[in-house]
Amino acid sequence: MTGPNTLPTLAVKGLTTEIPSGGAVLRPVDDVSFEIHPGQIMGLVGESGSGKSMTAFSILRMLDAPGRISAGSIQFQGKDLRALDEHGMRDLRGNRIAMIFQDPATSLNPVLRIDTQMIEAITAHRRIGKRAARDLAREALAKVGITSPDERLLAYPHQFSGGMRQRVAIAIAMLNKPDLIICDEPTTALDVTIQAQILAQMQALCREAGTALIWITHDLAVVAGFADTVAVMYAGRIVEIGTVERVLQQPRHPYTHGLIASAPSRNPRGQPLPQIRGMVPPLSALPDGCAFRDRCARATSVCHSVPALEHMDGRLVRCFHPVMEEGA
Amino acid sequence: MSQHPNPILEFDDVSKTFSQPVDFAGRIARVMTRNASKPVVNAVDRVSLSVSHGEVVGLVGESGSGKSTLGRIAVGLLQPSRGTVHWQGKPLEQLDNEASRRKQLAAQMVFQDPYASLNPRMRVVDIVGEAPVAHGLVQKKDKETYVADLLQKVGLDAAMLQRFPHQFSGGQRARIGIARAIAVQPQFLVCDEPVAALDVSVQAQVINLFMQLRAELGLSYLFISHDLGVVRHMADRVAVMYLGRIVEIAPTEELFLRANHPYTVMLLASMPVLDVGQRRAIPIAGEGTSMETIHSGCRFHSRCPHAVPRCQVDEPKLREVAPGHWSACHLNRQDD
């Protein structure tokens, strides 16, 4: 959005995903739009179940049946991904668009050696000899800070610590020098020190290679220190999106505001933390209109219709009653 | 260093090692492979720490540093390999049957993973109500009302009695875990990373609940976490563990303002904060040493930016660097 004036790496417009479920249709992703440019890092934040992963899988067209994309467009480097056939998608996945998952323990196949899992990711996309592929794999491991990569290639995932496993996953994602990496909460399961290392690494790698990065997380603090832009999701919709500075320092949406306010570091020690009342409603029982209205102190009767995502203070906000006070 | 008033629970030089028992066949095999070492993990190594009545002691440290093991020793799930645990001033092994049963119930644990710690095939009413009924704290017929009360206390709807764990959100599950622990009317709670798996907004609710319970029931806590923000908010004192040892203990504010041990400093530095613009790129500083590869000297020396040759040889002892602030680092004083 605010990136340089080039072709965006990814432009998502009005993306809506549906899951038919027992007569009703659930909409875990509802009218999601954003753009991301080369070298940019976008944080996608929201509570569990807000549709972050579904958005990611929709972009990769990897929704499990019976889920399907029902509307919107996904332009990747100007190409419409929705128009691509499965074969075309497979060529992109892991090649031009890579994804890293939340849990380092489960995203690597426990019974296959690291080299197998790395080499297959290369040979699936490039006509290249085994040996050359192995060299690439070794390089990639070294790049993410794994010492003695030659030995490590022969190891199995369980022989690695969580942090190292996640680094392997990152290395796999980077193998084919993709233009876009989607990271689905890749550090939530890790130690703070390791998380910090990985964040730094990813940042450096993206800047270097001009790779665009979507960083899914529910940790606002991570986004604060790391991303350029941030999109806050709530119940399938983006409720606020803009640069990190704007959104985190002056949240306009009551939900964003509430999230930031409840962080312990923003509160005096030992005092009760301000909390957002209630909890995220399940998809099957969303209120009509603004999904947040039941939990929102500012809600009025207008909130029974869906607010539009509107420009405000250099970011987009989806609220009839944005928070206007300064600071959070 | 245990002159705190009125400790409810006290670790006195406690160690826990995990090793494979070696039987006859194992011995033969060891001879055959000429492998003399016995695989041992010193999960907790000579830890002394006390928790006073009504106190919250935070326990931080990286993954695998022995926090959970220490917590398990506190509630009696594990027996220390060395050292003693004192309960209200008395060594555990000197408690008679009745007293140790009471201790068993009085020290409870809230587990790390709110889902794995709930039996997936039991309903909430049983998860929470089973133990109090089994121990005769309540009558069987009163179970439902008792559990309903507890649920209300932890902020859950009493109508959810008959549900299974999976039918709850993460925050709700954490509350069930808490309700289960306080159902047997404990005085001391070990909270093993109780908010790590929770969403931000829910995390606030649960932290508030802990503080509320502390105020209402006068509970003492051993609060394990690696989220320094949460610990800072909750704890009166904080102990930092690294590879089985406590490397620093200090009153909370003191620790966050004047961290002494290099590991604590590194920990504080890698803690993400919600302040925009603080873009720090931390260089990759080694991979954490593992328990199996400790040889000698300071356990942190391989990752320590300030390591001196002595750190490879001598193991530093805890020293008081400021009132109530203890740290184990050679850089503090060079004399001995």
Place this chain on the structure above:
Amino acid sequence: MTAMTQPQRESAAWQRVVRIYFSSRTATAGALLLAAILLAALLAPLISPQNPYDLSRLNLLDARLAPGAVSTDGSLTFLLGADAQGRDMLSAILYGMRISVTVGVVSTLIALSIGLIVGLWAGYRGGRIDAILMRLVDIQLSFPSIMIALVLLALSGPGLGKIIFALAAAQWAYYARTARSTALVERRKEYIEAATSLGLSDARILFRHLLPNCLPPLIVVAALQVASAISLEATLSFLGLGLPVTEPSLGLLISNGFEYMLSGKYWISLYPGIALLLMVAAITLVADRLRDVLNPRLEVRMP
């Protein structure tokens, strides 16, 4: 605190189980079939045209009459034919199902209980107890059921109880192994630790906590084992180690008719075979679904 404020009574557990169970069409068909079979077996004395166990009712002159033939004394029609003793096949099948169901289900239940307890205990306690119990399992596994059946037969003659015992003895080891391997995984989970720290007794933890979580894979194994118990009983009968010949189970009927398959009198073996097949299919269908139903995850997450 929660969005839901109105405390509504939730429907009783069994109602939900029933509702979920019958939401699958195959499972419903399986249940109906099983119910029909069980009913037929239960009511066999009332609905079968003949009491096949009453030797004074059988007439040798009716031997091997084809389906649809009328008996010599004209008193009944052999809808499914008659066997070599002049026994009405339909009646024999109805009574035989009764026996086979009993044999299959009871022996499986016994084997399951023993295996479960042994397996859970071994998995829960580990160490030496585990080693001893598992070697016992090894012994059992290499001991052919034919041997056990023969020893029992020698010691106390043929009979339902002994066959059940022999089958149970032959099968508990399978359950013990399966149960142990699940128990090994489950006992490391935190909910077991939680139960321990709440001061609950070992027995309680074993049966109330560990057992329900180790049961689901066993249910599926058990359903298959009911089938194999029934067919093992048939095999024992085939080898002459089964039930009393005058009170044939389905297996014994099949094996008695076995000889006649080559000579065109297919009904003596075929119809009991079909009955056996239907029975086993029904049990398998029901068990598959039961496992799903017992999985609390299948209950929809409610607001």
Place this chain on the structure above:
Amino acid sequence: MIAFVLRRLMQSLIVLLAMSLLVFAGVHAIGNPVDVLISPDASQAERAQIIAAFGLDQPLWHQYILFLKNAAQGDMGTSYVYSTPAFGLILERLPATMELAVAAILIAIVFGIPLGLWAGLKLDSVIGKAIMAASILGISLPTFWVGLMLIMFFAVQLGWLPAGGRGPTTLIFGVPVSFLSLEGLRHLMLPALNLALANVALITRLARAGTLDAMQQEYVKFARAKGLSSARIVGVHVLKNILIPIVTVLALQFGAIIAFSIVTETVFAWPGMGKLIIDSIRVLDRPVIVAYMILVATLFVLINLAADLVYSLLDPRVRLAGGTAQ
């Protein structure tokens, strides 16, 4: 791992001891072999004399001690009926049974795994459901019945395959095997199929359950995100994971196959151990029964051991060093 193997072998020795004691007591309980084998015209005195000659009049523990003494010197006794060392008798039959069991297991693997994979991947397809239905059939029909039907159909009606017996054998490393000649293979086909059928069904079900489970796993999703073809995902990522339970069950099944080979060998006149043991049980030829059971128990121990080792090969997470591993 060495410790693991050693520990297992030591435990096995105890298993074998217990086993032989049980068999002794069992055979003793069943009856007296002399009653079955004695000439009809023999007098009571002759009977008593024969019983004494075999030591069967001694107390059971006495007989057992004697057996142990001899066994320690490698003598497992001489068959009453065959008048041949019992162990040799069994070893003589072992290749035939092994050939059959291995063929059956191979058939079970070759058919069961693909069918299970298919049924697991195409859950709701007609074929998937048909596979599951057929698997019920495979499990529920008694072995002997299926065996006869196979003979009826393939040997009598179609005349394609022989009705029974073992084909000509060739020696490989001194072991007579029959699968090397076409005629031998033709003889092997039906009994192996008979023995395999229930196992095909079992493996199919297992493979299906495993596939269902594996397809839900994050690593499969990750593999897709890497852009791998479905063939590679199923053929490598899923397959290797489902093999683990299958290997365990197959090892368990191997024993069952040997047990059921008793029936199959009887029906197909296959000159293997199963037929020998059933004949021996019939006439209470105790040395043969004891030797057989000890051999089978040994096989079991070895197979389970091998299964555990294979298990640790397939699943690198399994550490055999652990106390008293599976």
Place this chain on the structure above:
Amino acid sequence: AALRIGLAADVSTLDPHYLNIAPNIALASHMFDTLVAVNPDGQLVPGLAVSWRAVDATTWEFRLRSGVKFHDGTELTAEDVLFSLDRPATLVSSPGPFTSYTKQIVAKEAPDPHTIILKTARPYGPLPLDLSSIFIVSKKAALHAKTADFNSGKAAIGSGPFKLVQFLRGDRIELARNEFYWGEKPAWDKVSLRILTSNAPRLAALLAGDVDAIEGVPAAHIERIKADPNLHLEQKVSWRTLFWHLDQSDRPSPFITDKAGKPLPRNPLRDIRVRQAISRAIDRQALVSRTMEGLALPASNLVAPGIFGHNPDLPVEKYDPEGAKKLLTQAGYPDGFALMLHGPNNRYINDAAVVQTVAQFLNRVGIATRVQTLPLSVYFGKARNGEFSAALLGWGSLAGDFALRTVVGTSNPQTGWGSWNWGKYSNPAVDDLVRHALSSVEPAQREEFARDAAGIALGEYAVVPLHHQYATWAMRKGLKYTARTDEFTFAHLFHPQ
């Protein structure tokens, strides 16, 4: 030409003196001869001995056939015969030795290479019959030979119509024609005997053309084979008689109670009227035609018609349920009682079915009858211990007095009599007659005694005879078999048609 035969039972060893079981004897008969042979009708005929006679009451003289050659070409002499007669007693580790047939001989000598003199301790008429069970082996080959030597063929050197080619235990035996054979040369230069112990598969093998002939055709398939134009069936009344041993001991019988299940004070089977009633209640005709599918002959004797000692005057019991009821009433059981019949389930043709059928009949006359069938290994031991009230036994013998001695003779471990007398029947008169018969070296006189003894014993229902089994063989069209009453299958008795 080659012949492939499916055998119903496994041959355990080729040592003809090791184990006295039918399959071993049948096979040995292919390779070895006996002094006295048994013809297809069960009569004794010259074998290696061209003639024999009792010189006096305890001395027998056998004249050997001359020019008989063993398989290895050496000539048979009296030396070999004496060796063969001695050999059974040297095989001490046999559970079923042949010593029962040599133990009467107290001295033997060979005055010349073609004459054998045998002496018995007491006058003993059945000596030639006994000798029909002892195979003559070549001393040269069999001296010090072990079982393994016979199995490998090294010691299996006889004078019989076939030579051993290969013995694959449990699978098959390959034989080749003995070109030196002294008798009629077999029509087959190669014979393969295949072990097919299960009934249906054995028949299937014939149907599939895997074998040319099978023995022991399952009763269920007789009709089918008769109807099949490609097959041919041979059958003959066998020497095996099935009968009931009824517990006649003087104590409450283990499996008899009143109908309510309470024990009876006396054993009703001691009453001859009760035994007669049981006999009358059985419709042997129906049993034979239905249960046995025609594969049997109603019996009145312990031995089959045509066998030595068969008493033709004994009538087959008439089916008379009313008479049976009357007899029961007379005996004091107007309401009958409860009885358990025991039988084997893997020994005789349709044995379990026969037991069931009899139970059917007994139920009709008011005896509440149940059935228990057991495998042989369990059955014989229990029956011997007198654990049953009514037990089915099948007996095959070539001499009536022999059968009577063992089956109904007063049980006495000293004399060896009544070793199979499960019912514990005892009548000194019968014993006396049998004793006379056995000690008669004059066949006609001996048969007289035997018939009389049978008359008394069966008249008193010492046992209740059911039927004589038929022995059956099925073969492809174009083959013929000279059916044998002793049920043995001999390849040399098959002929192309």
